[in-house]
Amino acid sequence: MLHVGLAHFLAVGALLFALGAYCVTTRKNAVGILMGVELILNAANVNFVAFGHYSWGGIHGQVFALFVIVLAAAEAAVGLAIVLTLYRHYKTIDVTRAERLEG
Amino acid sequence: MTEAVLFWLFAVVAVAGGLGVVLARDPLHGALSLLAAFFALAGLFLLLAAQLLAVLQVLVYAGAILVLFLLVILLLDLGPARAAASPPGVVKLAGALGALGLAGLLCTLFLSASFPPAVPPSDFGAVAAVGRVLFIDYTLPFEAISLLLLAAILGAVVVAKGKV
Amino acid sequence: MPVSLADILALLPEILLSLGALLLMMTEVFLAGARRGYQALLAALFTAAAFAAFLAQRGGGPRVLFGGFAVSDGFALFAGATICAGLLVTVVLGAGFLAPRSAERGEFYALALLAAAGMCLLVRAEDLLFVFIALELMSVPTYALVAYLRTGDRPSEAAFKYFLLGAFSSALFLYGAALVFGATGRTSLSGIAAAGGGKLLLAGLALVIAGLSFKIAAVPFHMWAPDVYEGASTPVTAFMAVGVKAASFAVLTRILVTAFGAPALAAVWQPLVVALALLTMVFGNLLALTQRNVKRMLAYSSVAHAGYLLVAVAAASRGFSGPSARGEAVSSLLFYLAAYTLTTAGAFGALAALERMGPDPQPWDLDRFAGLAKRRPWAAAATAMLMLSLAGIPPTVGFIGKLLVFKAAVDAGLVPLAIAGVLASVVGLYYYLRVVVVMYMQPAPLGSVPTPASWPLDLVLVATATLVLLFGLAPAGLANAALSSTGLLGG
Numbered sequence A: 001m002l003h004v005g006l007a008h009f010l011a012v013g014a015l016l017f018a019l020g021a022y023c024v025t026t027r028k029n030a031v032g033i034l035m036g037v038e039l040i041l042n043a044a045n046v047n048f049v050a051f052g053h054y055s056w057g058g059i060h061g062q063v064f065a066l067f068v069i070v071l072a073a074a075e076a077a078v079g080l081a082i083v084l085t086l087y088r089h090y091k092t093i094d095v096t097r098a099e100r101l102e103g
Numbered sequence B: 001m002t003e004a005v006l007f008w009l010f011a012v013v014a015v016a017g018g019l020g021v022v023l024a025r026d027p028l029h030g031a032l033s034l035l036a037a038f039f040a041l042a043g044l045f046l047l048l049a050a051q052l053l054a055v056l057q058v059l060v061y062a063g064a065i066l067v068l069f070l071l072v073i074l075l076l077d078l079g080p081a082r083a084a085a086s087p088p089g090v091v092k093l094a095g096a097l098g099a100l101g102l103a104g105l106l107c108t109l110f111l112s113a114s115f116p117p118a119v120p121p122s123d124f125g126a127v128a129a130v131g132r133v134l135f136i137d138y139t140l141p142f143e144a145i146s147l148l149l150l151a152a153i154l155g156a157v158v159v160a161k162g163k164v
Numbered sequence C: 001m002p003v004s005l006a007d008i009l010a011l012l013p014e015i016l017l018s019l020g021a022l023l024l025m026m027t028e029v030f031l032a033g034a035r036r037g038y039q040a041l042l043a044a045l046f047t048a049a050a051f052a053a054f055l056a057q058r059g060g061g062p063r064v065l066f067g068g069f070a071v072s073d074g075f076a077l078f079a080g081a082t083i084c085a086g087l088l089v090t091v092v093l094g095a096g097f098l099a100p101r102s103a104e105r106g107e108f109y110a111l112a113l114l115a116a117a118g119m120c121l122l123v124r125a126e127d128l129l130f131v132f133i134a135l136e137l138m139s140v141p142t143y144a145l146v147a148y149l150r151t152g153d154r155p156s157e158a159a160f161k162y163f164l165l166g167a168f169s170s171a172l173f174l175y176g177a178a179l180v181f182g183a184t185g186r187t188s189l190s191g192i193a194a195a196g197g198g199k200l201l202l203a204g205l206a207l208v209i210a211g212l213s214f215k216i217a218a219v220p221f222h223m224w225a226p227d228v229y230e231g232a233s234t235p236v237t238a239f240m241a242v243g244v245k246a247a248s249f250a251v252l253t254r255i256l257v258t259a260f261g262a263p264a265l266a267a268v269w270q271p272l273v274v275a276l277a278l279l280t281m282v283f284g285n286l287l288a289l290t291q292r293n294v295k296r297m298l299a300y301s302s303v304a305h306a307g308y309l310l311v312a313v314a315a316a317s318r319g320f321s322g323p324s325a326r327g328e329a330v331s332s333l334l335f336y337l338a339a340y341t342l343t344t345a346g347a348f349g350a351l352a353a354l355e356r357m358g359p360d361p362q363p364w365d366l367d368r369f370a371g372l373a374k375r376r377p378w379a380a381a382a383t384a385m386l387m388l389s390l391a392g393i394p395p396t397v398g399f400i401g402k403l404l405v406f407k408a409a410v411d412a413g414l415v416p417l418a419i420a421g422v423l424a425s426v427v428g429l430y431y432y433l434r435v436v437v438v439m440y441m442q443p444a445p446l447g448s449v450p451t452p453a454s455w456p457l458d459l460v461l462v463a464t465a466t467l468v469l470l471f472g473l474a475p476a477g478l479a480n481a482a483l484s485s486t487g488l489l490g491g
Helices: A006-026 A030-056 A060-090 B002-023 B027-047 B051-075 B089-112 B127-136 B139-160 C005-010 C012-030 C037-056 C074-101 C106-123 C128-146 C154-184 C189-195 C199-216 C224-231 C234-259 C263-289 C294-315 C323-354 C377-391 C397-411 C415-441 C455-473 C476-483
Strands: C063-065 C070-072
Touching: A006 A030, A006 B002, A006 B027, A006 B089, A006 C154, A030 A060, A030 B002, A030 B027, A030 B051, A030 C154, A060 B051, A060 B127, A060 B139, A060 C128, A060 C154, B002 B027, B027 B051, B051 B127, B089 C199, B127 B139, B139 C012, B139 C106, B139 C128, C005 C012, C005 C063, C012 C037, C012 C106, C037 C074, C037 C106, C070 C074, C074 C106, C074 C234, C074 C323, C074 C455, C106 C128, C106 C234, C128 C154, C128 C199, C128 C234, C154 C189, C154 C199, C154 C224, C189 C234, C199 C234, C199 C263, C199 C294, C224 C234, C224 C294, C234 C263, C234 C294, C234 C323, C263 C294, C263 C415, C294 C323, C294 C397, C294 C415, C323 C377, C323 C397, C323 C455, C323 C476, C377 C397, C377 C415, C377 C455, C397 C415, C397 C455, C397 C476
Parallel strands: none
Antiparallel strands: C063 C070
16 A cells, blocks of 8 residues: 555556546546546556556657657547537537437 | 555545546546546556656546536536436446456466566656657557547547538 | 657658648638639649659668657558659549539648648558557548539538538547557557457457448448438549548558567457458449449449458468468558549549539439440540559459469469459459440430540540550559558558
8 A cells, every 4th residue: 555656557458548548438528528538648648657657667658658748639529629519519528419420 | 655555545535536537427427537547547657656647647548638528518518417317227237246257367367477676776756767668669659659640639629510 | 758850851752742732721812813723733743743752762671650640661652652643633633624614622622632632641651649649631622522512412512411421430440549549558550569468359359340341432431422422523533532541551561560460469450350351352343233323333343442452461370371462462462552543533534524413313324335336436445455454354453453462362372262352253244344335336315415535534545554554564663562561660
């Protein structure tokens, strides 16, 4: 309990990943799904930094996480713009109700 | 000792924030839980000697990305009433079991694997160390990501424009 | 790490594409009042230059660029040239499709060029970090392109679906990359291959494959494809079906063969890829059978083609076949990618040529093809040629592609998979030939207004159909080029 090691950080990452995956697969709200994706990205970042710190040395993991933050920002900007146009057309961001394409 | 206390504090807040994102009916509450999780993760990064990353986590994730989320939520006025209906119980249960299974699987995987221990150098994670690596060794990814940011700006403008 | 001029020169195609995008954005600001026809020409010029740059670099041995993030090898050059060819068709299609709808803007071409730059970087990425960045550089502009034309609700819904699944798949890929990093301490593909690892590496591998399977639309990760392909405007659909798929296949192959090429690991992923290939071929073809909507039919057809391409990927596994068989499999993959690019881009061109302006509840119904042979014999002949190539009937390039892929599978010991592939293509005959039958045997419905011809679209149709026939009759040149392009670094 008192000694904190690599496994502890990885467990936090795994929990966040599972929560994010749950969010993406069951949420119907577009913004909610996007937040789930952000959780997964953060889970990956915790893993990168923890692995880099505890087991592989090197700064590679941190730099990877740094790039991921930038990518997340780019993705969020475009994604939320798309959510806005969707709302303009359908007046809802419920994934299951914005459905005019067959199938 | 202090480290352990801090770790448990941040870890519990991070996971609770994640749970909040999943459980909140009101998107606004979800976004605020996410904010808490981001701050807690920044704390975890500090414990891992990733100072620059911790600062950027707060600045970019909490400061920029989350504000964007909040902006959209408020702009569209997505209160609990306007938010999407919650999925049926069966889906929720299956999803929850799946998520629990996934987390358990990953944890057993991590526990079963063995990792070589390493002692990080003293300047590990400092701005100077990361910056040097970023601009000398990572030239190509750095240039590519600037292109990506350009594409994202252009894409967001094109998409958000009222009509073509 | 010193950056040499040679490294920068090796990235000339990507630099040209990015420069083209920047120039188009500038002209959009400063020449906004002028007529916009020149923009397509500008985009086409830069694309052709990038294509030429890829061809000019052929022949040199594999080289590591920028300290190991990217490589320049035959595989990357061939795939990059294929992507540029697909982009060129997309640009011409865009010119013919957008101008009459008065929706021609520099941004459209700039986004397409940026996405193509991402694809070209993706096929030469040699590090999981760089793969991820290039993947996003390809995807983010594509999300925006899907939402570009906003006639009705379809594009915004398609963009939304594409974005959500794309973001999710990128996140899965990233978490997989984190696990791989944890297991090996490396992110470079050759480093991962050298390090090896246990169960954690396998979990990472599974997530990486799942993430990329979304991009190539392999069953069961294909659910988004029909809706997104239908909802996007037709030139964008062609770009997604051709460019995104080619780049994703190239990077999937590179990751599997170089990073996870060790026999013990190949023994794990080969059955996975075989299962994916089987599911994708069977369900892609069966689902396409029921479609009267030709655009959806082509979407499912592109899913089915992903299945044939996966057969080639499975055959490239080193664990079960010698180096020569692996070279054969990789070259068949490259050849099939080139053939698929030409044919599919042309087929979507045929669709764009028939699409009417203004509101239309059933714009892509099979009936639109009725009587085409009478009204526009050349367009009908070209469309028929493209459909034959998609179905894999001689003397088209599609037939040669299938032949090479299935032969590679047999040589790699995957005989049952090859047989399943042949059977699946037989099912495919029905829905491709149905289009030809409708064009030639059915009269145009009474009172139907023919769509006015547009020369860029006709150019695409005739050019792709001619090339499809040409490469089908004399495939040696292209096949030899593919065969000499199988040099994967460290593979």
